[in-house]
Amino acid sequence: MRYIILVFVLVVLCSPVFAGDGVTTKNFSPPVSVEWEPAFSTYGPQMVIHPEMFYKSLRWELADSVSAHIVVPPGSTYSILADILDRSLAECSPEPYLTEPARNAIEHSPGWLRQDLTITFSRMNEIFQDMFAEVILEADSPYVDEIAFSVARMPAEILSCSYLSPGLLLENAEDIYYQASLLNYVELVEYEDYTTARYRIASDDDTSWVEIPRDIYYWYVVHPKITDETPMYLDRFVSLASDPFAGYNEPPFGAWWRSFLWSESDAGYSPLCEYLDTIDVLWAGLHNTIDGNGAVGAVTQFVQDVLEFDSGSERPHQPLRIYTLHMGRCGEHEDFTVAAARTALIPSRGAEAISTDHVWNEFYAGIGWHQWEPVNTYVDDYFVYEDGWGKVFASVYAPRSDGYTENVTYNYSHDTCDIKVYVLDGAGRRVDGADVILAAEYDDHLYFDTWGTTASSGVALFRLGAGVRMYGRVEHPIGSYPTSPSTVAPLLSGPGSDGRTYTRTMNISSGRMPYLYYTEAEPPDTAWGMMKLVVNYSVPYEKVLGTSFFDDVDGAMYIQRVDSGSIYLFALNETNYSLYLAGEPFEAYFAEPEADSGNFEFIFPREENIYLVLSNYSRMRTYETIDLDVKLYDGTSGIAEPPARRPEMVSISPGYPNPFNARTSFDYSIGGSSGRLRIYNLAGECVFHCNITEPVGRFTWDARDFPSGIYLVSVTDGEGFARSRVLLLK
Template identity: 35%
Template sequence: MEHKNTTVRLLLIASIMLFACTSMADDQIGVTGIDPTIPDRPVIHQPARIGSPLQVDQYRHVDYLSPWFDQTDDWELIASDSFSVMIPAGDHLAVSFDPGTEILQIIDPTVELTATQMAAIERAPAWLRSDLYDNFRRFLYPFLADSMALRILGAPDPYVDEVAFQVAHIAPTTLCAMYYQLFLENAQWIYTADSSLNYVELMDYGNSNDDDYWTTARYSVIEEIGDTVQVEIDREIYYWYILHPKLSDEFPTYIYPENGNPAQPPWGVFWRDYLWNHADPGYPLLSEQFDDCDFLWARGTGPNDAIGTVNGWVGDVMAWGAGPERPIQPVRIYVLHCGNCGEYSDIRAAAGRIALIPTVCTTNFCEDHVWNEFWEREWIHWDGGSVNTPLMYENSWGKTLSAVFNWRGDGFNWNVTDRYSEEFCTLNVSVYDSAGKPADGYSITVESDALWGGSFYATWAVTNSQGVASIILGDDQSFMLRLDGPLGGYPSVGGLVSVITGSQAGAAYNWEHTMSSASPNLGVMQMIEPPNPDDDYMMEITFDCEYESTYGMFYDNNEFTEKLTPGYVDFFFADEENYNAYCGFQQAWVGGPFENSSSGEFDFVIPTSEEWYGVFSAREESITCPMVSGTVNIYRSLPTSVSCEDYPTQPLSFDINGVFPNPFNNETVISFSLPSSERIRIAIYNLLGQEVATLTDQIYAGGMYNVRWDGRNDLGHMITSGIYLVRMNSEHNQAIQKICYMR
């Protein structure tokens, strides 16, 4: 009875969502050849400033060694573990060690999934599991995710990876409204086409009995000099741009040819099977066009290739000029046999993927044109018979392009403006919360003047964990934008901000905005060094933040996932009391913190006998989830019985012995030693050799000393973030060490 009730609930929800998608399909029209209208909205003028380009993808590695680490100690490894975890926004991952019990633990924030979902993840290839987990956890109802998992568990070889990829890379709201048999049939049709095409061969590496396996494709290509070469594409290109059932803004489903609405088979058909195996009277059958086609593409002049074959078929089945109906479903476009560039782009993309050509839809909204690109070691411009001539729109057609982007099947769009415009500029957008901290996960909608009047969408972007996004735009255009994100929208009334008027070629425009709300604060402060630290155990942590996943919706209301590199995460050490304070959102005193780190190597000598934690935190993130992988080793200090006679005391040297913490953002301690009495001057310099601050200038007796620095210059002002030099001078000696300050 429970199974029956679950099935009824599933069918009810899917029916409601399918009805909504059917209504949406009726209302949607082609992306060009129309006059899309957006209601007039208020415009605020806040011009961007021309300046230096922002570093939006700066990799940050941190090395740390405890200041009480004794180089003469011997250590033995007593425990080890590894982790690879996507940390949910606002949460944390921790590794803990209790010196009393010598127990090492990893505190994993991973959301628990159902047994069915976990079984599907286990059956999927290893490289796909984190993506599949991420999509499953985003389902509103677990039983709907279970229904997707069952499709993976029931898929036969060699289609398991293809089915799993589709489930992992279609938005959950879209998945719930699809006919589930489409996942397997879509994969099967690819293998059917492969058996009929001479220029391509699917390459299966392993199968579902292996831990990791994947599929890709190998092509015959003619080089410009006439040589024939074999080219194998990356698996990402195969899965996203051959397999994926969604081309641009259409809904991926079976379509009833007579009206273009979603319909269950046998009344509904999918474009991959329909266009390959069906021909209306008087039109050529696509599957019969490739008999003499032995090459994907001839870069120079040469024999007939697959690109030319698809162009010929599209020209035979389509007539230029759209009627009153502007469909976006390839099946319906074929039935009508006419259209403008929007319909041509959609049916060319479908025919390309049917013929196992990696194909995308390319869009330039504001200047009212769309076309395609295909992949052959790079993305190649493809607009019917015009191939690899991306500058023709500006140089031959006389257009000045505002922005150009490509579609991905999960709703993400990526900017390719620089491929189609000889002159372009960059708009760097920085978003902060009310406390001045970066605001992540903000969708940036950029609009420009539309060919038909008013303004329309030009392109989109999303801020990373540093609150920054960089957008390439055309020159000699005006641009407006809008922000939408977890702290609210701006402008709040749904309007736009005018940021660029008459964009200048080569210019870097910087625009920033501070929201009126605050995001969560990390809530930790740098601890004071223990007066007599223990040195019985050491925690060694090595980690890499491989990427950070962000989420958003652009044009077609599909929530995409985009992996941004490098990723960033905050890290610190804390004893049990302060770890509990951190978890309770109370002020905590910690070792570090080391904020916005992409990777790191930490050797932390545990200074007390209580339990200690190494914490990777995403508390300050609202949307972004860092993917962190690493290892943790625990060492025990070995007792030594070496006598003073056997191991004589080494004389002190003139040296900077250490800087802790490094990097720092509050205060750091510089330790130094002297073999004898002399006058010592310690100062901070920037990398240009300019003195920033003097820390001490006096006579010291031989021995070991500490000086502190709070990041201020000699005028009492806080310095900017960056690398500096600590220089220690006497009359005859000098020592230098790098130090990193991060605000």
């Protein structure tokens, strides 16, 4: 038992860059800031402006733009070339290695699934890409989304194992629509690019229809995988005692559990459809009851009728084999209950407390999950194990069909604590995609308990039942901690305290993560300054690969979304861009390491091409998703007098006081809602700048850290320009 396109140069170090829902160009909104920021802290290196530019302004014109939603794979790079000759931006993304059918299948699928489909297809060879692309392309409406989801959210290792037939995914989808047409308590709801279900639920002598979230429908009704088994056609009469794949056989000798359980049965038993033909509600809201408790009660009765609580030497987790043996302990009951429930279109999953040797189920109704264990007629009785059985849980998790585990300890334990595990390499750098395995101590013995995966932050967070000593182990391609196999290190030396958060660090001292060695370049004595980049970006989420433990297919990996990611961002000239690609130390005009969002202007320091680089080089198992907007502005009209039609709209008052020795204030006005204020010394150096976010306002300059001298203050809104002069005396 129990896991982007214009004229640029884009180079990928290890993997290709994936486009999200495509690349589009759209209007740019200037960055808005309500804070005054020190010069050069956000907008790149210090730029020296010729003195005559104090009296004249550049007329910036938009030359080109790129707006994209991209995915940068681990160890990879997305780059944009700003070409000074063509006055253009160019991005050129080597596509991920996909066959033509795979590309067509991705395009044929709903937009919200294309990113995950691209990742999954890119992790398979061409034979399996074509196999699973074909079933998506040949599927009739309305089955495409269900099939595409099953491919996108299935570990690539399982899709590539030769036992999962593409035709099974079609049969699985067809069964869902057929069974929905016969059930009185469920209706499928079709939207433009996805499907979900709504259920009739009884409450307080009344019934109402409640629609479940999209992801609940796909993960816990549609997905053909339950826990650690491989979805496959099964000859149910073949023993799986020594080989979990021994019973694989295509139809007609092999069957699919959703089809079989619905309408077929062994002698002396009834098929599931007969238990459900008069049921009008999903759940009647009754606790620990079968009769009158809707489809939940009916499936509870079906499980009790079909399975005895017992086991022999064979402990299968294929639902059809469990049915054929007509017996099983809690593990078999967990797997079989999920299969029966999903056949009845009840959203269902397992719940597991491995270290205390018990598992059960949950079903989704109304707006949340409910405890369920048919063998004991437990329905919505969360604390029966802690209060009634005397269990002391280290953790409880709900396995998702791809092997990821959702921590649900807070539902089953009165007292809980959190433990935050930081995983670092031998140089103290964060390790992404590290598998953190926890063990619990009971009666001086250690038992496997749960696992999780670090994000790019290097952190894995667990909620645990307070009261259990915990131990941990980390495994990753760069090494493990402890280094000896099958060993663990203490995490909590004593029982945890309720409500407390513990922080622990685990170092893989023998390993090193990939790392970028760079320095920030010294600014030139004089700046060319005739072109500039305006960049807005954010990393709203990332997707991390984690190991699915206990799966029949060794090395199967799930993909888990983590809100908020980060990326390295650089502005490089061609020489240093080449050094970067070669893995050599390089100099950057501008650098933002591990930033989750930002906006900045970059004025070209020299008359040379510039590469904007978004690097995921230092990650090994994390895909970073980036929303990016880049605009290239060109001072094509050169140095020109400010437009005569705007002076009355852009103004700045003389500083007061003037001269001054610490602070001076200016009143300003601009023609729009956003602009820019800059302060220069007589050498032409911009020593301070900030955004203006109101058409009229006052700005106070705190100059205590600046030397005495004359300073020029300029205000611009992109079309008009005004200036003032102040004298700082100390």
